[in-house]
Amino acid sequence: MALALLLEVLIRQQAVAESEGQRANLLQSRLADALSSVQDGVALFDSRDRLVTANDLYRQFMAPVAEVIKPGRLFQEIIDAEFERGVVRQECEIVRSGKLADHALPSVQGCEAELFDGRWVSINVYPTADGGHLRILRDVTGRRQMNTSLHDSLAWLRGIMNTVVDGIVTIDDSATILSFNAAAERIFGFGADEVVGRNVNMLMPDPYRSEHDDYLRRYAETGEARVIGIGRQVKGQRKDGAVFPLELAVTRMNQGGLVTYIGVVRDITDRKRVEDALVESEQRFRDLAESASDWFWELDADLRFTFVSGRVRQVLGVGPGYFIGRSFTDLASSCEDPRDWEVQQSLIRARRPFRGFIFIHRMTNGAIKFVEMAGRPAFDPEGKFFGYRGTAADITPLKRHEQELATQSALRQAIIDNMGQGVAVFDGDERLVALNTQARQLLDLSENDIETEMSTLEGLLLYLAVQGEFGRSGAMMTKVRRRLERLRRNPLRVFEHARPNGWVLEVRSTAMPGGGLILTFTDITDRKKVEATLREAKDAAERGNRAKATFLANISHELRTPLNAIIGFSELMKHEIFGPVQPPAYCSYVDDVHESGMHLLELINDILDMSKAEAGMTDLVDSPVDMAALIKASLRMMEKRASTNGVILLTDLPDHLAFLRADERRIRQILLNLLSNAVKFTEEGGTVRVTARVEPQGMVIHVADSGIGMSSEDLSRVMEPFVQADTRLSRKYEGTGLGLPLTKALVLAHGGSLTLDSIPDQGTTVTVVFPPERVMGERSPENGEADESWRRG
Template identity: 30%
Template sequence: MPDPTTPPPEVGALIAALDHTDIGISVFDRDLALVYCNKRFIELFEYPAEFATPGTPLDSFLQFEGGRSAYGPRDDQMQAREWIHPARRPVAQRVEVTRANGTQVELVRRPLPDGGVVTTYREHARASPDLVVPSISFEGLMLALDYVTDGFHVWDVDDRLVYANARVQKLNQAAGTPLRLGMTFEEHVRDRVAAGQVPDALADPEAYVAHRVELHRLGGRSLTTRTPGGRWVLIRDHRLPDGGTITSSQDVTELKRVEQAYRDSEQRFHDFVNASSDRFWETDANQRFTMVVDTKVARRFPPVSQLIGKTRWEVIGRDPEDDAHLAAHKAALEAHQPFRDFRYEVPAPDGSTRFWRVSGVPVFDEAGTFTGYRGTSSDETEFSQELARARRELQEALRQAEVANRAKSLFLATVSHELRTPLNAIIGFSDLMVNRVFGPLGNRHYEGYVQDIQVSGQHLLSLIEDVLDLSRIEMGQIRLRLGRVDLRSEAQSAVAMVKARRGQQVAEILVDIPDQFPPLSADARLIRQILINLVSNAAKFTTADGHIRVAAEVDGDGVAISVADDGIGIDPADHGKVLRPFEQADNRLTRRYEGVGLGLPLTKAFVEVHGGALSLDSAVGKGTTITIRLPRERIAGPEEGLQAAAADR
């Protein structure tokens, strides 16, 4: 007669299978006495081996836990009852707890029809003591495994299926590959491949079947495979002592997702590193390199081997105390300050120089003690060489432009001189004829022609004089002939000259300069030309019924001279243009007026020769005000003269 305490062969195989899982299992009856537990349960909670004996009361477990304070600072027995063995609760429950030793355990409890409870325990860590295998009824053990979330197959020594838990049966039924007791492992694999449940087998089904059967035969192997729905499953084969095999399957989709996210993050960081800097480095509290990583394939100088254990000053080969740039950086490091884009040069053995740019942040430990720096370095040698080459090319282009400009100025000066000589003769002879020095011309039409010749000649001579002045300015040949200049008198002369040239078609011009205005220490010819140019310009672009005002005042900065009109004005976008030689504001109104665009540029140059500045305030339809500011040293005479002028204003 068989021993009633000895489990049948099927139960023995199943018990052996459960002792090879990573999940702890316990079954307590309605009286809170142990019915069954596997090895993992005893290992997980480090219970004495005798606790695995069926019939061990729950209180023994609780008292043991209470004696070692395994569940935190609260009342140990109460804590244990709450989250490990609430066997009297008739409802299913899932709890995730942290033990006092820091391990995390997931508990899944389900009530049994007879009033007992089956609980599974899963954690990250493992232990492997040898424990005693208990006895359990075949029906109770199968019921317990049906509540496990992982899948289990048990194969006998002939590799035929003797058991599959509910989880596996449900999944295979849904996939169209129902399990049959007695089927071989190879038949099971072929069923799943034929049903398209193994995406990895699509390329070569027979090769996959052979490979999978071989892994199963060897035992102790594991593989991760993908389901048609995109889930990931970890499959493990464990050899049993009797020659059979247990196959477990665990859904690791979430773990795969986390792993992929980690790989993506790592790759992203790696890409950022490769795109950002050539080196990453770390120094100790004494500023000596302890770690240097090259991120680029190209060999850099100095090589990593020459950096470890050295300070940056030793690598550069210069004492920071002898270089203000290095000294300032060293002071920042000693003050433990972060720094960015510090640039320095490193001489190479071949006589060349490498240019580096570094940035770093100080590092402190948990106690706040400075431990060194971490940072990045970029080799800017190629960039620096390109920049130097571009600078040389720019300097050469500027030199050539200056040569061309001087040649142009020399040409203008030469041509102007050549034109002025015969032009003076034309003007002189026409003047004799206009004044009838040698008698009447004989025909009244000739008199009009002669006057036209004289006016045109004067205009052409004025243009030539402007070109000569421009060439002198560009060649740096303008020299001031300083003298005492009566600004009010010069302004009145300029106004009279402009009125004489333009006849009756001229706006009202007011000279608003006091009689006692202090004389200027300036070049009289240039001041006169400045005033003529400004008044002439204002009269040219102001209608006959308009108004022009010439004013001057003394303030704390020196002398301010202004010419304001209410003429057509200048678009602000053209302000810079009208101050450049041979350029004019590009609008339909200005095209009606004579001139080649030299008046304002020459005026600006004459003002700057005196150490002053010219400013323009104008808008279309609102007139124009041009202000000239001369420094205080351009005021001649005693200080009281200046004060009197200011008081008169």
């Protein structure tokens, strides 16, 4: 009997154990299913800090150490593996120690970290009743991006507040000043640090000062407004005590439980002066607080809600009873997009997990909430379907942000579609973010050819290359890479592109702040046709000028041939090469013949140079010119004539005068003409001074004499060919009247300028300025070889 009783007890204990095991397995299965449908990464540790279970999403977050996350592993082993394999970016030993400390003493506050793949997660640790810990990782990348956008918007708004012309003052419901922008400082004379934290009535004269607090209190109690939401003219008081009229508009803003009043003030003492600079600024503050509360739900085999966690009341304002007993199909009428419901139905009929199903919930106050659901099918140990389990989250802030972005994108597209130019906008990663209608028309692109936000700069160029936009010959990829490299190397470019259909486009490339590129396309086909017509007319005119130049060259050649004989033979006779000239009186005649021949040759050369200059055919052979040496050489050539006339030559040059990129022969001609005129028109005992300096406007050369000078009427006349000022010295010396006009033409050919300043009987100063781009650095042994290479081209 004792054995029978013992056997009966053992049989009963085994039955109880099997029942408890089945129940534990069922609970374990339900826990695993619930964790698999949760949109967070979840890991459960027991009281000995050993991993009990972790869902797939937790392993996805910790992908580099996924093989380490196994039941039974110590929490410290997992943390050490995360640290060694860089799961968290920029994690140091101090951060790792902090994780261990947070795990030992869990805090609901948690922390946020950036993972190896660029995602951000919030990490929260919760104690369990059995002494263990629950570690939850939530993807907060979207919220971080929205926070970044919010911070940028706030910085933008602060920038506006500090640049608007109107003063902006914000106060709380106790009339304490919260902010005071730069314009308000200028209007009232107070610095922001002098007023922030003090009562706003310090900016008002009596009796407004004493009445303001009572008015604010009365408005809070009754809602009666005298300024708020209306605006009016009031009196203000500056720091120096001066009372002045101002225009005040006050707006009340409720942000959570905080009431803020925003006052916009405008000094209207001199209304006409401020009207031209008036900038109205509207301040908008948005509450981007995003609820992070998720809740759990369960459906039975008939797809009716059997369980909803209590957190639903905090977000949607309804209790769990609102959903209990309702069919999941009731959400069809609330589905954001009817097409999404069809997809959802197919997933549920197939008993497959789902994620991202969104329905709309209208709250009792009329507000709309967007709810995103995720769930997994539940099966009993025999594989029989008995419902769904999952989570739901409020994504209203994210949906509103998406709607705002869509609105801004549509507005941006509408703006650029109405532009007369074609516009293509690429972001910092060279993705196409905007392409207007005009660009599609100019490049023959349809909506199906290039889709915005699905193409790149390289893709667009490759498509155009395939269409033969860059010619049919050569390798397409080579053409694309070459153009792509040019745009990357120098994004600020303007060039012309001839299309196969005969159109000519002007393409302007501009870099965007913060990265990116804007390409604009302008149809300049008609302009190019006009340019071609003008070019043909110009060519015809140039042909006429060349005919004139040819005629002058031929005439000069015909004149020079007899002149060379006259000059050559007279020079032989002058130097008595073949014996003395008899009688000796003929020597003076030979000198006259030689001098007249040289004078006539100089006249012919000047006429030919002048005709070339007028036709714009002056040929320049640029090379580095040592201006200091050239000026000194020119002065030496004029020393004999100057000493004959009793004129003193002076120079004022710096120790190291820069080189000039110019035609050395023409520069010498310019200097000799100016020095010859200065010596010619300076009386005995006078001076001629040459100075040269490098200034911001370029190289400046002054040739100043103390001669007879000219009147203002003569200054305008002497720049005309064959015209001389009618002075007593102009009659003493011969001249063609071509010196100054030819000199000016040569200066202009170098891109410079020539000006005259003169006072009768006091002297004349000629100023020649060569542009900065022709000024070179000082010559040195190091750059001598480069100069020689530059001369050879």
